Amino acid sequence: MSKREVEIADLHPTQLTLGLVEVAKRAKRMSALGKRELDALVEDKPVPCVIGPKGRLYMIDHHHLCRALLLCGRNTVFQDVSATKDWSHMELHEFWPAMDKAGMCWPIDADGNRRPYARIPDHVRALTDNxxxxxxxxxxxxxxxxxxxxxxxxxxxxxxxxxxxxxxxxxxxxxxxxxxxxxxxxxxxxxxxxxxxxxxx
The missing domain is CATH 1.10.8 (Helicase, Ruva Protein; domain 3)
Incomplete structure (x- = not known):
């Protein structure tokens, strides 16, 4: 598996919400780990991404992991380069429908309502509770x-x-x-x- 270290801030979410209780539990478990153990855990869970318009990275999994790591004070993860699709040639108005059709985004809010793709936040910190x-x-x-x-x-x-x-x-x-x-x-x-x-x- 090919992977590289990236800033969590450079990974764009593909969903509107996450489970904050789960995030808190993960952060508590990870905070109890030593640095070497946490490094090994993070390296073992590379984030699969799609390269979107303007070369931006859109994460299609591990949103909870990234949010929990931020709570632990860690700002980097590993990107799973081998699993990356390159859709950087698309315009934004083409990209999101393609992601939706491929089952790689979830533009549904916590009340079950479908929202415009533009409502998906740019940073995992902005995801709300579900x-x-x-x-x-x-x-x-x-x-x-x-x-x-x-x-x-x-x-x-x-x-x-x-x-x-x-x-x-x-x-x-x-x-x-x-x-x-x-x-x-x-x-x-x-x-x-x-x-x-x-x-x-």
């Missing part, structure tokens, strides 16, 4: 398979869970919300979602 993403991450591997690498999978499951429960439940009793999510993940209504396990689990 409790549904936090919920989906909390049940990943139990409610749905962890080995499925579909981009934005947790967002898709979060949107599914959102149709059955209130945000207040997640905010006041995350454990209960996760128990409910595990039951909801078994329903036939979820069978088209990536990583579906169903009643076989």
């Amino acid at each position: 409790p549904w993403r936090t919920l989906a991450r909390g049940v990943r591997g139990k409610a749905f398979r962890d080995d499925d690498d579909t981009p934005f999978k947790e967002f898709m499951w979060g949107e599914y869970f959102r149709t059955f429960m209130s945000k207040r439940l997640i905010e006041t009793d995350l454990d209960l919300a996760e128990d409910l999510a595990l039951d909801l993940a078994m329903l036939d209504e979820a069978q088209d979602l990536p990583g579906f396990i169903g009643k076989e689990k």
